[in-house]
Amino acid sequence: MPYIERGISRQYYEVHGEGPPIVLLHGVGGNHASWFKQVVAWRNRFQLILVDARGFGNSTDGELMGRAAFTDDLLLVMNELRLPRVSIVAQSMGAGTAIDFTCRFPQRVESLVIADSLVGLALPEPLASSLSMLRRETAKLSQVERVLGRAYVEREPESTMLYLQLASFNRYNAKNITGHQASHSPQELVKTGVRIAFVSGSEDVLFPEELIAAACDCVVGAELIRLSGCGHSAYFEDAESFNLLVGAWLERGTVQQIQQSGG
Numbered sequence: 001m002p003y004i005e006r007g008i009s010r011q012y013y014e015v016h017g018e019g020p021p022i023v024l025l026h027g028v029g030g031n032h033a034s035w036f037k038q039v040v041a042w043r044n045r046f047q048l049i050l051v052d053a054r055g056f057g058n059s060t061d062g063e064l065m066g067r068a069a070f071t072d073d074l075l076l077v078m079n080e081l082r083l084p085r086v087s088i089v090a091q092s093m094g095a096g097t098a099i100d101f102t103c104r105f106p107q108r109v110e111s112l113v114i115a116d117s118l119v120g121l122a123l124p125e126p127l128a129s130s131l132s133m134l135r136r137e138t139a140k141l142s143q144v145e146r147v148l149g150r151a152y153v154e155r156e157p158e159s160t161m162l163y164l165q166l167a168s169f170n171r172y173n174a175k176n177i178t179g180h181q182a183s184h185s186p187q188e189l190v191k192t193g194v195r196i197a198f199v200s201g202s203e204d205v206l207f208p209e210e211l212i213a214a215a216c217d218c219v220v221g222a223e224l225i226r227l228s229g230c231g232h233s234a235y236f237e238d239a240e241s242f243n244l245l246v247g248a249w250l251e252r253g254t255v256q257q258i259q260q261s262g263g
Helices: 032-042 066-080 094-104 127-138 143-147 150-155 157-169 186-191 209-218 239-260
Strands: 003-006 009-016 021-025 047-051 086-091 109-115 195-201 223-227
Touching (some): 003 066, 009 032, 009 066, 021 032, 021 066, 021 094, 032 157, 047 066, 066 094, 086 094, 086 239, 143 157, 150 157, 195 239
Parallel strands (some): 109 195, 195 223
Antiparallel strands (some): 009 047
16 A cells, blocks of 8 residues: 655555546545545546545544644655646545645646635635634534535435445544644635636535635636535535536646647
8 A cells, every 4th residue: 555654644645547647635524535436437537646634544643733734745745756746626625735735836736626615715705704604504414414415315325325434434524633724815826827626516505606606706717617416525426527527627727738838
C-alpha cells in the first residue's frame, strides 16, 4: 500500500489510470473508497490520485493535527508523485483543502471543482449569515439526512447503507475532527487565475443550490454545474451525470491548456 511517513503519522494515497492528473478529495463522511464510481468512469481518461485526509480511511493522525495539516499533506503527496500541476475535484470538507491549496500554491493547480460545498470560502454578507443559519438548522439532522437527498435514500436503500458504512473506517467525523483550516475570500480565489467550477445538488440541505449559485457569482469567471435530484453527495447519488458533466468540464480545461501552450 502507498504510504508516506510524516512525523508519527502515515499518509495514504492511491493512483489509478493514465492521463491528465486529477486529485480527488473526499468529504467528512468519506475516504478514498468513496470515489469508486469516478475511478471506474475516469481511469481511461485521467490519472486519478485518491488521498485519505489524515484521520480518515487508511491515513493516521498521530499528532492530532486534523484539518490544520490537510493542505501540507496534499503538497507532500504531490511532491512524492512528482506532479508539478494537477486539477482538483473536492467534495464537502475536501473543498477546504482544495481552496486553501489553490490560494497558497496557484501554480500547482490547473482546474478546481468545488462539489456540494462552500467550505473554505469566506463569504460576504448576507451569504455568510445565511450559511451560519443553515448550519444551526441542520445541526440536529441525522447523518443520512445531512449527506444524501431524500429521493435517493428512498430509491437506493442498499447504496445508502454502503455510503454510511464507508465512514466507519474513519477516526474523525463532523463532531470530533480537530484542527483549523484557513478560509479565503472569493476575491483571493479569483486572483489565483485557476479555472473554477461549482457543483450543486437540488436537494442539498447543507449547501443549497441557490446559496452555491450566489457564491459562484462572487467568484468571477467560475462556472456552475447543477445536478437535479441530488443531495449533498452528488458524485455518489448521480454518478453518471456527475462523471459526464464534470469530466467534460475537466477535459475542456486540458484542451485549453494545450492550445495556450501552442501544442
